[in-house]
Structure formats: C-alpha cells, structure tokens
Amino acid sequence: MSVLELFNINSKSNHKKYINVCAPMVRYSKLPFRELVRGYNVDLTYTPMILAKEFKNSNTARNCEFTTSESDKPLIIQFASNNNIDLLKAAELIANYVDGIDVNCGCPQKWAINEGIGAYLMEKPELVCDMIKTIKMNIPKLPCSIKIRIHDDMRKTIEFVKRAESIGVDFITVHGRTRRQKSTELVNLNAIKLIKENLKIPVIANGNIFTLNDAENIYQQTGVNGVMSARGLLNNPALFAGYDFTPWDCIENFVRLSIAYGTNHFIFHHHLMYMLEDVMSNAEKKSFNTLTSIPAIIDHLEEHYGLQPE
Numbered sequence: 674m675s676v677l678e679l680f681n682i683n684s685k686s687n688h689k690k691y692i693n694v695c696a697p698m699v700r701y702s703k704l705p706f707r708e709l710v711r712g713y714n715v716d717l718t719y720t721p722m723i724l725a726k727e728f729k730n731s732n733t734a735r736n737c738e739f740t741t742s743e744s745d746k747p748l749i750i751q752f753a754s755n756n757n758i759d760l761l762k763a764a765e766l767i768a769n770y771v772d773g774i775d776v777n778c779g780c781p782q783k784w785a786i787n788e789g790i791g792a793y794l795m796e797k798p799e800l801v802c803d804m805i806k807t808i809k810m811n812i813p814k815l816p817c818s819i820k821i822r823i824h825d826d827m828r829k830t831i832e833f834v835k836r837a838e839s840i841g842v843d844f845i846t847v848h849g850r851t852r853r854q855k856s857t858e859l860v861n862l863n864a865i866k867l868i869k870e871n872l873k874i875p876v877i878a879n880g881n882i883f884t885l886n887d888a889e890n891i892y893q894q895t896g897v898n899g900v901m902s903a904r905g906l907l908n909n910p911a912l913f914a915g916y917d918f919t920p921w922d923c924i925e926n927f928v929r930l931s932i933a934y935g936t937n938h939f940i941f942h943h944h945l946m947y948m949l950e951d952v953m954s955n956a957e958k959k960s961f962n963t964l965t966s967i968p969a970i971i972d973h974l975e976e977h978y979g980l981q982p983e
Contacts, residue, residue, distance in 0.1 A: 698902035725754035755789035792852035816843035
C-alpha cells in the first residue's frame with residue numbers, strides 16, 4: 674500500500690480516523706525497530722535523518738545509514754540538505770527502495786543550523802520549495818513531504834506551508850514547537866490545528882505523544898490525518914496498540930529482530946534501557962548500564978526476566 678493510500682483509507686474508515694507514525698530518530702529508527710513497531714499498530718515509519726551530501730558521496734555511508742527488507746513498507750526516507758542538487762542525487766540512489774522522500778526542516782540542533790539544514794530551512798521557504806519541486810519533477814512516482822517546526826509568528830508558518838502546498842508537497846508533518854523550545858515544553862496544538870485548517874493536503878502532528886490517549890487527544894483537538902511519536906515509542910514501542918508499558922513480548926521481539934538483522938551494542942543497549950526504564954530498579958539500572966556486549970545483555974535478560982534464547 675502506498676503512503677498516500679494510507680491517508681485515503683483512513684479518511685474513509687469508521688474505526689481508524691488517523692494513521693499512526695513512527696518518527697525519524699537519529700540512530701534509533703532503523704530496520705529492527707521499524708519492523709518491531711509495525712507489529713504494534715504503526716502504519717508508517719521513517720528512517721533516521723540522513724545527510725544527503727554524505728549519502729550521495731559515500732558507499733560506506735549508504736551501507737551504514739540505510740537497510741531495509743521486503744516487509745519494511747511503507748517507508749519514508751528523511752534527508753537533510755541545504756541544496757536541491759545533493760538532495761536529488763541522494764534521492765535518485767534510493768528511489769527504488771522507499772515509498773517517499775521527506776525533507777527535514779525541523780532539526781533544531783546547533784550543528785544543523787550552522788550547516789544550513791533542519792530548522793534553518795524554516796527561514797528559507799524559497800529553497801524548500803525548490804527542493805520539493807526538484808523531487809516532484811525528477812521522481813514523480815514518489816510522494817515528497819516535509820517535516821517542520823513552527824515559527825513564533827504563526828503567520829510565517831502559514832505562509833510557509835501554503836507555499837509548499839502550492840508547489841506540490843504531498844503532506845506535511847508539524848512538530849508543534851519552535852526551534853528554540855525544549856522538548857519539556859508543551860506542544861502548541863492550536864498552531865497544528867491552524868495549519869491543518871489552512872491546507873487541503875494531509876497533516877501529521879508530532880510532539881508529546883506518549884500514550885494512545887495522547888494520540889487520540891491530539892487528533893480530537895487538531896483534526897489531523899496522522900499522529901507521530903518519537904520518544905513515546907522509544908519508551909513503549911507498543912503504545913499505539915494500547916499498552917501503557919512495554920509488554921514483554923515486545924522486548925523479546927526486539928531482541929530477536931536485532932540479532933537477525935544485526936544491531937550494534939550501543940543501539941541495542943539504549944533501546945532496551947528505554948523499554949525497561951519503568952520496570953528496572955535504580956540498582957538494576959546501574960548494573961545494566963555496565964554491560965558492554967550484546968551477549969552480556971542477553972544473559973542479563975535471561976537471568977532477570979526469563980528471556981528464552983532461540
């Protein structure tokens with residue numbers, strides 16, 4: 674099923690009003706995790722943010738940053754770029770393996786701003802429109818989307834998204850904070866609602882989704898077509914299936930997928946630290962943090978939680 678078909682089906686469904694989306698997360702939203710969350714009611718997943726210039730220039734970068742499988746669909750690849758040439762060349766290399774191209778216009782980190790990517794692009798609407806137009810003209814078979822943050826002055830944001838819509842962007846994800854706001858601050862749902870009301874294309878809301886109730890509340894308050902979670906899914910990959918905490922079968926599935934596809938110790942360790950955060954005592958957390966290999970982590974899970982090795 675294509676990405677745009679997802680929006681159409683859910684708009685006609687009586688029992689599913691919006692799509693559930695796993696956010697692009699640097700290091701974390703890789704193949705094993707994407708396959709995991711698809712088993713718990715996630716409809717659409719993203720790769721981590723990938724630097725288009727590095728991706729087009731380096732085979733090593735491509736092999737490191739992108740892996741997929743036949744079941745890894747639908748999948749959006751997210752690129753960060755400060756020009757349409759690098760973006761197009763990177764997109765052309767991967768077009769046959771993904772279901773959509775997304776341009777990151779929301780990363781607030783200082784290094785990204787200094788590179789002219791991420792949230793820096795919120796001040797460059799002409800450049801963003803050039804990027805969208807370049808992808809739409811050269812790779813018409815794939816939808817092109819953008820992921821944005823909001824401005825302090827919402828008039829600038831409305832003008833920004835309307836320009837993107839007029840040039841042919843297929844849908845927009847809105848992180849309801851400005852680039853200077855911390856993740857601890859509340860998401861501006863009125864801003865997301867205003868964007869949705871001013872556009873005809875689908876809109877996905879992002880920010881502060883940690884439970885299924887959070888997702889439903891954001892949908893009810895904004896009328897968006899989809900809801901996207903990042904930190905919430907890291908802590909509980911089964912949240913869209915209605916679980917309040919990560920179920921044990923989810924952890925078992927993650928271990929199995931990580932071993933099958935190959936995951937480095939750092940990412941494997943950190944994913945499990947997030948998933949087990951609410952059930953580990955402080956003493957166990959300290960012990961778990963000292964584990965320096967995947968076999969040591971698996972031994973710990975076998976001893977303390979009854980993990981059954983395959």
